[in-house]
Amino acid sequence: MTLSRLKPLRRLSHHLHRRSLALTAAAVRQDTTHWTQTPLVKVTPAAESLFHISVDISDYPELATSYTKAGQYLQLRLHDPRTRPAFFAIASPPSITASEGVFEFLVKSIPGSTAELLCGLQKGDVVELSPAMGKGFDIDRISPPENYQTVLIFATGSGISPIRSLIEAGFGADRRSDVRLYYGARNLHRMAYQERFKDWESSGVNIVPVLSQPDDSWIGERGYVQAAFARAKRTFSPRSTGAVLCGHKQMAEEVTSVLVSDGVSSEKILKNF
Template identity: 40%
Template structure:
């Protein structure tokens, strides 16, 4: 496929995880590589696009997490088809309108969920309730904490869940919130109006399978349990 080249501003990259957001599709992922050759963009525009990337730091990707301002990388087309929200959450396809949206993410799976929230396509302002269950290993593994307040203001109840609250954190953070796994939190809370609920999931396979099973067994239509792949 065609490739786009993106400038990487230094204030968006570093040892901490940063946001991964390519504005147009609210749910995709892309691949990146270094030392890209200059190339005309596939769809040139009058103003340069702004890209954010959520990058999980590993032993082998320092070339990107430590990139300096002005560095360039090759960016592939977005992977995944996105969450089919309009098709499955809007209207009366399942005879019951969607009045409640549940969001589930683990680790870096928060990136497409973040994009879905900030795209406005969840239509939360129309009277829907919305809850985000976000699971990580430790508080230090939780990006976008600074945005939680904005999401709450937009109508999203944020439920962070930490699976290893006793693990030492470099930041010195002490976790006093909910513990365990995302699926544990869902089991504890239940689904209030399953026939009128829809869900978006992105994260590890075990979470996705467990949550999907819980939702459908509670009465959520299988077609309203959406993934971005």
């Protein structure tokens, strides 16, 4: 065989070898995740298209100890080989996970997704979890409470899930003078955790529901979260203000822009997506 014919074959062989190595490396990376089989203890509606999901991890204390800070998340996968693992923020605070041996989630059922299949399962069905991941909300950046009297919290849709964890884990809201949660949803039927609002407010969090498509009886804030905040009278001191954001990317970008323009340091704006 001539040299001119050998070169294309060598290139093809080199390409196939590199592809084989890449697939092998990908398989190795995938295998590094430690999966634990755990049963579901609750699958109940939380709001329209949203579900409360609780998973029993009482037999696996290492899972509980991997969760140390509000805002962390994990991977969950089903036994169905046609589905991919999905990432979910943990809604229960670390203290509840440690004492009751459960992970709680707020899951939006999206057609054709792993989340939709998860929301269709029942108590006793088994799923597989990874350990908790991520750094969570770095509340130390807006502490102590005496130095950061204003904390502005923004959440949209299922983004309220890690915010619930933050509020119920406690971050000194009762020792701050102005803690506001701007919580956006399409309407009240799409707004989860309303049954928790009274407890959240008693802990020092002022809740501002914002509905983008309310019915005619709604007398509260209308439109989008970022617009509601932009309309609000802002009398806080930028140096003593922090913020926590979780939800739609556009909301986060626009709220961040308003906060920075008001003089709030970007280092004091905590984000989770």
